Amino acid sequence: GENVEQHPSTLSVQEGDSAVIKCTYSDSASNYFPWYKQELGKRPQLIIDIRSNVGEKKDQRIAVTLNKTAKHFSLHITETQPEDSAVYFCAASKGGSYIPTFGRGTSLIVHP
Amino acid sequence: EAGVAQSPRYKIIEKRQSVAFWCNPISGHATLYWYQQILGQGPKLLIQFQNNGVVDDSQLPKDRFSAERLKGVDSTLKIQPAKLEDSAVYLCASSPGLAGLFQETQYFGPGTRLLVL
Numbered sequence: 001g002e003n004v005e006q007h008p009s010t011l012s013v014q015e016g017d018s019a020v021i022k023c024t025y026s027d028s029a030s031n032y033f034p035w036y037k038q039e040l041g042k043r044p045q046l047i048i049d050i051r052s053n054v055g056e057k058k059d060q061r062i063a064v065t066l067n068k069t070a071k072h073f074s075l076h077i078t079e080t081q082p083e084d085s086a087v088y089f090c091a092a093s094k095g096g097s098y099i100p101t102f103g104r105g106t107s108l109i110v111h112p
Numbered sequence: 113e114a115g116v117a118q119s120p121r122y123k124i125i126e127k128r129q130s131v132a133f134w135c136n137p138i139s140g141h142a143t144l145y146w147y148q149q150i151l152g153q154g155p156k157l158l159i160q161f162q163n164n165g166v167v168d169d170s171q172l173p174k175d176r177f178s179a180e181r182l183k184g185v186d187s188t189l190k191i192q193p194a195k196l197e198d199s200a201v202y203l204c205a206s207s208p209g210l211a212g213l214f215q216e217t218q219y220f221g222p223g224t225r226l227l228v229l
Contacts, residue, residue, distance in 0.1 A: 006154075034217070043203065043220040044155065089154045099168050100145075100218070102154030 002027040004092050006103025014111050019080050021106045023090035024072040030092040033073045035064060038105075039086045047088075048075070080110045114138065116221035118204050124227045130192040133224045135204030137185070142209025143167075145218065146179055146189050149201045161187060162209055194228045201225050 003026040013019050023033075031052035036044035050057045050064045050073065057064050061080075066073040077084055087107050093100040117136040125131050137144050142163050147155035158177065160167040163184035172179070176195070181187040191198055201223040207216040 004154075036220075043222050045220070046217055049217065091154075099157060099160065102156070104154050105152070 002030060002092055002094075002099075002101040004090060004101045004103045006090050006106055008106060009104065010107045010109070012109045012111065013080055015080060015082060017080055019075075019077045019084070019108055019110075021075045021088055021090070021108070022072060023074070023092075023103050024070075025092040025101075026071065027092070027094065028068075028071065030094045032093050033064070033066060034091050034100075035075050036089045036091070037086045038089065044089060077108075080108075082110050082112050084108060085110045116204055116206050116219055118202075118221035118224055120224055121222060122225045122227075124229065125194055126229050127196055128193040130190065131194055131226065132191075133189045133202050133204075133226075135187045135189070135221060137187075137204070137206030138219055140208070141206035141219075142184070143207045143216070144181055144187050145205040145207075146187070147203040147205065149203055149223070151200070155203055158189070191226075194226075196228050199226055199228045 006023045034049035035047050037047045038044045048059050048062050048064050050066050055066055061078045063076040087105045089105045090103045091100045119134050123131055144161045146158045148158050149155045158172045159169040159179045161181040164181050177191055179189045203223045204221040205218040207218045
């Protein structure tokens with residue numbers, strides 16, 4: 001089955017800095033890679049996703065890049081703000097089975 | 113558009129007791145998922161339904177966990193008997209369930225926080 005590794009487990013940055021979270025996956029057939037933000041005690045919420053037919057996607061301060069050859073994808077947050085503090089999860093899945101596998105999460109702390 | 117609804121929000125039981133969780137997906141969503149999220153970990157898929165049929169339940173501990181989705185709308189997840197290690201947040205999610213090459217966006221409910229003493 002699919003295996004998703006996520007790093008780092010904790011990331012501490014100063015307000016205004018950039019943050020990068022990386023994930024690797026094992027199944028080359030995976031073709032959908034969403035990122036979720038989960039604030040303490042709340043539900044995971046989709047913040048951005050990328051499909052295997054594109055290499056990069058951007059939405060305001062958030063971007064995701066995908067390297068299919070190396071089987072890794074990354075979340076980039078620029079100009080971080082204290083409200084970006086949360087746990088971020090990456091996931092990978094493929095069409096047909098639609099069974100998503102999540103990473104273990106990255107706790108992002110943005111210091112004001 | 114109303115989101116995914118779950119109840120109860122919190123549940124405290126003793127080990128060996130039974131518990132049931134309820135989920136109402138977004139209207140019209142054919143695919144429904146149950147996840148277990150243990151503290152400090154990512155969600156782990158327990159079971160996936162497409163309408164009222166099971167797509168995957170390979171990670172569901174079938175000796176104690178059961179789930180059903182009668183009529184292809186609401187779903188219930190049951191644990192009987194509960195163990196200490198079942199303490200977790202149980203998340204329900206839904207997606208449109210359209211056939212296609214790519215996965216679809218999942219929308220999560222608020223979760224049910226279970227504590228087994």
